[in-house]
Amino acid sequence: MNDDRHQVYLNFVNVLLACDESKIESHLQHQTHLIDTGLLQTLAEVTEFLTWGRDETAATRLRHVSGRILKLLGEDNPDGDLPMVPPSKSEGDRLVQQGAQQYQASQFRQALKSWQQALSIYQAIGDAAAEAQVLSNMGVALKSLGQYQQAIEHYQQSVAIRREGGDRHLLPANPPENRSVWVEHHVEGEFHQGMRLAIEHFHKQLKLAHSIGDRLVEAKSLYNLGKAYGALGQPQKALEYHQESVAIQRLIGDRRGELETLELLGKACEALDRPQDAIAYYQQQLTLAGDRNDSQAVSSAYLGWGNAAFNLQNYTQTLDCYQQGLAIAQAQNNDAEVSMYLSGLGKTHHALADYDQAVNFYEQSLTIKQKIGDRFGEAVVLDNISKAYSALKDYQNAMQYHQKSLAIKRAMGYD
Numbered sequence: 550m551n552d553d554r555h556q557v558y559l560n561f562v563n564v565l566l567a568c569d570e571s572k573i574e575s576h577l578q579h580q581t582h583l584i585d586t587g588l589l590q591t592l593a594e595v596t597e598f599l600t601w602g603r604d605e606t607a608a609t610r611l612r613h614v615s616g617r618i619l620k621l622l623g624e625d626n627p628d629g630d631l632p633m634v635p636p637s638k639s640e641g642d643r644l645v646q647q648g649a650q651q652y653q654a655s656q657f658r659q660a661l662k663s664w665q666q667a668l669s670i671y672q673a674i675g676d677a678a679a680e681a682q683v684l685s686n687m688g689v690a691l692k693s694l695g696q697y698q699q700a701i702e703h704y705q706q707s708v709a710i711r712r713e714g715g716d717r718h719l720l721p722a723n724p725p726e727n728r729s730v731w732v733e734h735h736v737e738g739e740f741h742q743g744m745r746l747a748i749e750h751f752h753k754q755l756k757l758a759h760s761i762g763d764r765l766v767e768a769k770s771l772y773n774l775g776k777a778y779g780a781l782g783q784p785q786k787a788l789e790y791h792q793e794s795v796a797i798q799r800l801i802g803d804r805r806g807e808l809e810t811l812e813l814l815g816k817a818c819e820a821l822d823r824p825q826d827a828i829a830y831y832q833q834q835l836t837l838a839g840d841r842n843d844s845q846a847v848s849s850a851y852l853g854w855g856n857a858a859f860n861l862q863n864y865t866q867t868l869d870c871y872q873q874g875l876a877i878a879q880a881q882n883n884d885a886e887v888s889m890y891l892s893g894l895g896k897t898h899h900a901l902a903d904y905d906q907a908v909n910f911y912e913q914s915l916t917i918k919q920k921i922g923d924r925f926g927e928a929v930v931l932d933n934i935s936k937a938y939s940a941l942k943d944y945q946n947a948m949q950y951h952q953k954s955l956a957i958k959r960a961m962g963y964d
Contacts, residue, residue, distance in 0.1 A: 558583065558591035559945045565614055566595075566607055566942070573614060577621070584621050592618070595944050607942075638679070641670035645683055652690060661690040672958060677929060681710035706961070709925040747777045768797040772810055779813065784820035791817060808837050808846050815853045824857040831857065848877040848886060855893060859900070867897050888917040892930060899937055907937045928957040 561583055565573055577584065596611045648663035664687045671680040688703035755770035757763075775790035791814045798807040811834040818827035831854040838846035851874030858866040875890035895910035911934045918927040931954035938947035 554587060555591065558588050559595075559948075561588070562591055562595050562611070563945065566610065566944070570610065573610075574617075577614075577617065584618055589615060589618055594948055638670070638676060641667040641676070641679060641683075644670070645679075645686070648686065648690075652686075657690050657694050661687060661694070664690065672955060677710050677932065681707045684710070706925055709923075710929055748774060751777065764797050764801050765803060768794050768801070768803060768806060771797070772806065772813075775810075775813060775817070779817060779820070784817045788814065788817040788821065804837065804841060808834060808841070808843065811837065812846075812849055812853060815857065819853075819857055819860070824860040827857040828854055828861075844877050844881060845883075848874045848881070848883070851877070852886075852889065852893070859893075859897060862900075864897050864901055868894065871897065884917050884921050885923070888914045888921070888923070888926065888930075891917070892933065895930075895933060895937070899933075899940070902940070904937045904941045908934055908941075911937065924957055924961060928954045928961075931957070 561576075561580060564576060568576060592611050592615045596608050596615070644663045644667035648660040648667065651657075651660035651663060664683050668680060668683050668687070671677075671683060684703050684707035688700045688707065691700035691703060751770045751773045755767060755774070758766035758770055771790045771794035775787045775794060778784075778790065779787035791810050795807055795810040795814065798804075798810060811830050815827040815830035815834065818824070818830060831850045835847060835850035835854070838844075838850055851870045855867045855870030855874065858864075858870060871890050871893045875887065875894070878886040878890055891910045891914035895907045895914060898904070898910060899907040911930055915927060915930045915934065918930060931950045935947045935950035935954065938944070938950060
């Protein structure tokens with residue numbers, strides 16, 4: 550359908566949502582020129598958004614409207630089902646489990662297909678966390694098939710989504726050449742093999758350092774083991790190694806190493822659903838970073854603290870952390886970090902049901918992501934704006950932003 554006609558349909562759907570339910574039949578009778586399959590398609594799109602936004606009352610209303618229109622068009626549909634059934638998270642979860650079973654049976658192509666179907670569902674309903682996880686699964690399957698470049702792309706896309714949610718240590722956006730061994734393996738697409746090699750290497754290094762009494766190398770080996778286990782999704786082991794590492798770093802006065810380890814300790818506690826412990830580590834990081842006049846580390850500490858406070862639903866503390874971190878990132882002209890803080894402020898205002906302010910911060914973040922060319926980050930923020938508009942019951946804007954997000958993901962080859 551053309552854009553003008555689609556806009557007319559959207560306007561009419563908004564009228565049907567806003568009016569008293571007893572007036573729906575009257576509106577349909579007075580707008581018979583709009584009763585066609587194009588209106589049904591638009592109703593299906595809006596219903597999908599309503600279902601996604603958990604507004605089941607309004608979604609049910611439009612399902613009934615669709616049933617009435619189908620009858621007016623003379624179609625046999627006594628149950629009033631929509632011609633397009635909105636995807637459900639339960640179906641996506643079922644496909645993820647199916648893919649896991651197929652992968653365990655070494656049916657890698659079938660697993661990839663199942664996870665691709667799940668990905669489409671998660672993208673449609675806006676479940677970013679599930680989308681990130683299934684992208685990572687697909688990377689594993691692609692690696693098993695020897696398609697390393699595609700595996701890298703899926704890993705990086707998964708990381709991009711998680712980074713927008715505050716998980717910045719899964720994989721750096723632009724890893725420098727002198728990062729740990731595991732990062733190099735990840736960038737080469739050999740993720741799990743890289744983890745195993747890294748762990749083996751650093752265990753040998755640890756044993757040697759301990760035998761000759763080199764406490765600095767011992768601390769660094771423990772630190773790198775913690776990073777490797779964290780990357781493998783084993784936060785308890787990561788926490789244990791980082792705790793051993795930070796104890797030695799404090800003993801020998803390695804303040805730079807201590808600063809980095811404190812941040813990773815906070816991340817490990819977050820992954821273990823221990824946000825209060827995470828905050829304690831971020832506060833230690835903040836104090837040490839302030840003593841060293843390390844503004845970058847101060848900004849990172851505020852981001853971690855803010856994320857943990859958000860998980861505790863302490864939104865006043867969250868806003869304070871994000872605002873202080875934002876000021877530092879802006880002073881450093883760190884556009885990537887500024888956009889993350891703005892997104893964080895957006896999600897916090899969304900949680901406070903201040904949806905207009907959420908849109909305001911998301912739009913600022915979007916502008917920066919477009920400026921720095923962060924295409925996938927742009928898609929994530931577009932989805933967040935869509936959710937805010939959906940909460941405002943502005944389904945026209947909600948759909949438009951969601952469609953923009955999907956367009957970017959599809960252009961990147963993830964549809």
